Amino acid sequence: MITKVFIVDDHYMVIEGIRSLLQHEKDIDWFGHATNASSCLAFLEHQLPDVILMDINLPDKSGIDLCKEVRERHPSVFIIGLSTFNQQSFIQKMMDNGASGYVLKNATREELMEAISAAAKGKTYLSDEASKTLHKTSATDIPVLTRREKEVLLLIADGLTNVEVAEKLFISSTTVDTHRKNLLAKFDARNTASLVKMAMQFELI
């Protein structure tokens, strides 16, 4: 069975690299590539590959959003996330949005082939490193914040005091203090400084 593979990545070098890695594979039919999300979607209006290798960072929209969109419009197309970043949040979001796998750009030809053939069969494949990253966390679990807490967090990080945040949100400063208290607890942070640092690291700011 021949698998039709399409690539979405804005880096020519990566596209070339993958083409080069796959060109001698008999079971792979090189279907083409796109360098951004919109041309990918346009392509899919006319032709459907079996598997799309999709970068997470695209110029016009994130691969994470594109993944969701493609899966909704074309459920027969399986998607493998492709990224330099071995980040828990990215992998998680990609899989949540219907991806069949996640491969790092330092993957070997073998890993890539495994991922493609698994995806073509509708199965799931995660590269070793990616699956480790996905499962190890819970120590670095990102706290779930309420809408209000996020608002307060942003303003605090911008240097506003409780009183100033309160004025901005039309609530009492003691309420802001409570939110701050809850934020510190959720992040297990010692004080505002480490709270802001952690929030930035989790990319919540």
Added chain:
Amino acid sequence: MITKVFIVDDHYMVIEGIRSLLQHEKDIDWFGHATNASSCLAFLEHQLPDVILMDINLPDKSGIDLCKEVRERHPSVFIIGLSTFNQQSFIQKMMDNGASGYVLKNATREELMEAISAAAKGKTYLSDEASKTLHKTSATDIPVLTRREKEVLLLIADGLTNVEVAEKLFISSTTVDTHRKNLLAKFDARNTASLVKMAMQFELI
């Protein structure tokens, strides 16, 4: 004149991509590749290429440090920085450490060839996007910190109080407070929270 090109990048797909892009160039002699800094340095003990394409993110040490080291030991070897990131700080540091150019991974074959031939002649090449990034800043001027201030900043961001920082650095807590005061002034920050946020944005933490 034939240019001997060597690549240091921990992503197979990028190595393959560049090889594929360059394989039909008559003026280019593919010299090989390394996937980390130490094997690159080991290779250079025996053979010297004309140009090294060097990723900024390597597993064992940063391309920025490796660049400096290679230039010191082997001044005849010219280096072109290679990265996904179009970040002012990276480009600046790479050039400061003696790189002859900086090319993004979404560069075309033409751009890559221009960069290589410029570097081979000892000239400098920056891809359009990279040079824009390098020159645009000054609105977002990054404060210059002293060694001590950086130490204090890191510890503050980790949530230590003045007293704790003082104990760690064997200085008085009032001194720490003075450093903090100076940091706030340099960053034009209202308080520690915004200081930490700005420092993270400037990638000083």
Added chain:
DNA sequence: TAAAATATCCTGTTTTTAAGGGATAGTAAT
């Protein structure tokens, strides 16, 4: 060498946070 930058230390006052406690009302889900 003189000036500038850096690192160190001090004494105050005022404002803000941290940490502990507790309370009420609305909403969403089971």
Added chain:
DNA sequence: ATTACTATCCCTTAAAAACAGGATATTTTA
């Protein structure tokens, strides 16, 4: 209807940070 969560509000005390002055010794640099 009860539980769980969210958002709101309040109190107290102690610790910490912000702010405003100033001072001295050591490096760096021009």
